[in-house]
Structures are given as structure tokens and as C-alpha cells.
Amino acid sequence: xxxxxxxxxxxxxxxxxxxxxxxxxxxxxxxxxxxxxxxxxxxxxxxxxxxxxxxxxxxxxxxxxxxxxxxxxxxxxxxxxxxxxxxxxxxxxxxxxxxxxxxxxxxx
Numbered sequence: 001x002x003x004x005x006x007x008x009x010x011x012x013x014x015x016x017x018x019x020x021x022x023x024x025x026x027x028x029x030x031x032x033x034x035x036x037x038x039x040x041x042x043x044x045x046x047x048x049x050x051x052x053x054x055x056x057x058x059x060x061x062x063x064x065x066x067x068x069x070x071x072x073x074x075x076x077x078x079x080x081x082x083x084x085x086x087x088x089x090x091x092x093x094x095x096x097x098x099x100x101x102x103x104x105x106x107x108x
Contacts, residue, residue, distance in 0.1 A: 064100060 071093045078086035 068097065 075086060075090045075093060078089060083089075
């Protein structure tokens with residue numbers, strides 16, 4: 001039995017693989033910063049890293065908020081226009097939101 005994959009499926013698989021690879025590459029440096037005391041509350045050993053991380057977190061939250069709004073509008077437009085796979089995209093977006101929202105729990 002042979003299965004053919006659409007370009008969208010191949011792109012989604014490549015995107016998931018890239019995110020997983022990036023996550024694996026970031027684990028080491030984060031652990032090294034924790035070992036150096038970068039995230040401790042008693043004054044960090046690396047000056048300014050806490051403020052830098054706070055700025056990055058703010059930027060990521062802002063970006064994800066904007067992307068969430070765009071996705072909601074696009075999927076809503078798909079539903080209104082009667083797209084046959086709108087429910088599929090909506091479920092995939094919902095699962096993606098849940099993964100992002102639970103990311104800190106998954107990492108811990």
C-alpha cells in the first residue's frame with residue numbers, strides 16, 4: 001500500500017521536525033545558564049540576563065498573541081466561506097495553542 005503526501009502535509013512535518021530540532025538545540029545553553037546562576041532570584045551571576053530574558057518573553061508573548069488573532073480570523077473566514085477542511089484547520093490550530101500554552105509544563 002502506497003500513500004502519497006500533499007505538499008501541506010510535507011510542510012507540516014518539516015515544520016514540526018524543525019521545531020523539535022530547535023528545542024533540542026536550546027536545552028543545553030539554557031541548562032548552562034541555569035548552572036551559572038542566571039535565573040536565580042538572589043542576584044544573577046550574569047548581569048542583565050534576567051532583563052534580557054524578560055524582554056524576549058514579552059516579545060514571544062506579543063508575537064503569539066498576534067498570530068493567534070490572525071489564525072482565528074483566517075479560520076473564521078474559512079468557516080464563513082464554506083471551506084471543506086475548515087474544521088481540520090481549526091482543530092490543528094487548537095492543538096497548537098494547547099501545546100504552546102502547556103509548553104512550560106511539558107519542558108518541566
